[in-house]
Amino acid sequence: MSDHPEIEFIDLKAQRQHIGKAMDDAILKVVHDGNYILGEQVGQFEAGLAAFCGAKHAIGVANGTDALILVLEALGIGPGDAVICPSFTFAATAEVVAWMGATPVFAEIDEATYNIDPKSLAAALDTARKHELRPRALITVDLFGQACDYDPIEAFCKQNDLVLIADSAQGYGANYKGRIAGAIGAFATTSFFPAKPLGCYGDGGAILTDSDEHAELLRSLRFHGKGAYKYDNVRVGVNSRLDTIQAAVLIEKLKVYAEEIEKRQRVAQRYTAALKDLVTTPHVMPDCVSTWAQYTIRVDAAQRDAFQAALKAKGVPTTVYYPKPLHQQTAYKHYPVAGNGLPISERVAQEVVALPMHPYLDEATQDYIIAAVRAALTSKASAA
Numbered sequence: 001m002s003d004h005p006e007i008e009f010i011d012l013k014a015q016r017q018h019i020g021k022a023m024d025d026a027i028l029k030v031v032h033d034g035n036y037i038l039g040e041q042v043g044q045f046e047a048g049l050a051a052f053c054g055a056k057h058a059i060g061v062a063n064g065t066d067a068l069i070l071v072l073e074a075l076g077i078g079p080g081d082a083v084i085c086p087s088f089t090f091a092a093t094a095e096v097v098a099w100m101g102a103t104p105v106f107a108e109i110d111e112a113t114y115n116i117d118p119k120s121l122a123a124a125l126d127t128a129r130k131h132e133l134r135p136r137a138l139i140t141v142d143l144f145g146q147a148c149d150y151d152p153i154e155a156f157c158k159q160n161d162l163v164l165i166a167d168s169a170q171g172y173g174a175n176y177k178g179r180i181a182g183a184i185g186a187f188a189t190t191s192f193f194p195a196k197p198l199g200c201y202g203d204g205g206a207i208l209t210d211s212d213e214h215a216e217l218l219r220s221l222r223f224h225g226k227g228a229y230k231y232d233n234v235r236v237g238v239n240s241r242l243d244t245i246q247a248a249v250l251i252e253k254l255k256v257y258a259e260e261i262e263k264r265q266r267v268a269q270r271y272t273a274a275l276k277d278l279v280t281t282p283h284v285m286p287d288c289v290s291t292w293a294q295y296t297i298r299v300d301a302a303q304r305d306a307f308q309a310a311l312k313a314k315g316v317p318t319t320v321y322y323p324k325p326l327h328q329q330t331a332y333k334h335y336p337v338a339g340n341g342l343p344i345s346e347r348v349a350q351e352v353v354a355l356p357m358h359p360y361l362d363e364a365t366q367d368y369i370i371a372a373v374r375a376a377l378t379s380k381a382s383a384a
């Protein structure tokens with residue numbers, strides 16, 4: 001028996017209460033129609049996704065990791081090439097580079113936003129050259145839903161002939177000074193993993209680009225290198241398509257996405273107002289809107305375990321994204337890092353902790369979470 005409410009970290013069932021009926025009808029329509037692979041809903045969703053952010057093309061693929069791999073494949077990135085990326089991110093960001101046989105070069109993050117620090121890029125480029133690698137691309141990550149500081153990043157890419165690939169798995173739809181993530185970068189990728197801000201009911205992903213030529217190439221690559229028709233194979237490709245059922249789910253979710261991003265602002269603002277006197281709350285850059293994939297605070301590294309345990313005892317789930325930066329992971333620690341190391345990435349990984357966040361978090365539940373967070377922080381302060 002428990003004396004506290006049932007709180008979900010990300011409540012996907014609450015959304016179903018809002019859009020469940022339309023969603024079920026949309027899914028059943030696909031089941032009855034029978035066009036399970038590249039049915040009309042895929043093209044319809046791709047058009048909606050491109051329009052939402054203002055990109056020219058969207059290409060639906062099997063997941064967000066494949067989206068990145070297909071972009072690297074389309075660019076012909078492989079052995080001897082360097083791709084700069086952050087280390088404080090989900091593994092997929094660097095995994096795809098290594099998978100293609102290229103070398104990820106890890107850059108430092110900005111301590112306020114946790115996104116790649118434009119000031120670290122020159123050192124990363126330098127590191128790539130010292131390793132006698134050809135710098136080809138930069139993968140940025142719109143971490144926790146906030147777009148990176150793209151003005152200086154784009155200038156750097158242009159100056160150094162790097163292709164900018166924005167991994168917007170968490171930040172698709174974020175606003176950067178009037179531009180929408182998804183339409184920033186030569187390519188943007190996103191993931192529809194269920195827990196992402198725009199998630200489906202399984203795996204899914206997409207690539208966004210303004211390039212007609214690359215859009216056509218990517219459509220071929222996702223479908224066994226298809227040419228004019230299904231059994232015309234003009235290049236080596238893979239099987240990586242967005243399922244029709246998932247596209248149908250996403251059409252319904254996209255209809256409420258703008259409203260959900262709004263709702264997330266309210267939840268984030270309430271957290272920040274209630275917690276900022278006690279703890280480091282997230283910093284959103286001026287003229288920017290986050291999609292709040294996560295609401296991440298920072299606590300003392302030595303106290304984090306106790307903090308999470310205290311909240312868990314009250315039924316409040318928390319998660320650490322990410323406990324170990326990639327340059328310290330077994331699979332990636334032999335890859336080069338910018339400059340003399342990444343102390344900010346290492347420190348932040350020890351201190352971050354994410355609180356429950358979703359558009360349907362009601363005020364009473366949030367107030368309960370806030371009280372529990374404040375109690376956990378102040379009891380620690382007195383114990384210390």
Ligand SMILES: *Cc1c(COP(=O)(O)O)cnc(C)c1O
Nearest residue numbers: 063064065090092093169191193
């Ligand atoms: C989730 C995520 C991915 C991978 O997406 P999948 O659809 O799970 O393959 C890539 N990059 C980032 C930053 C992510 O958060």
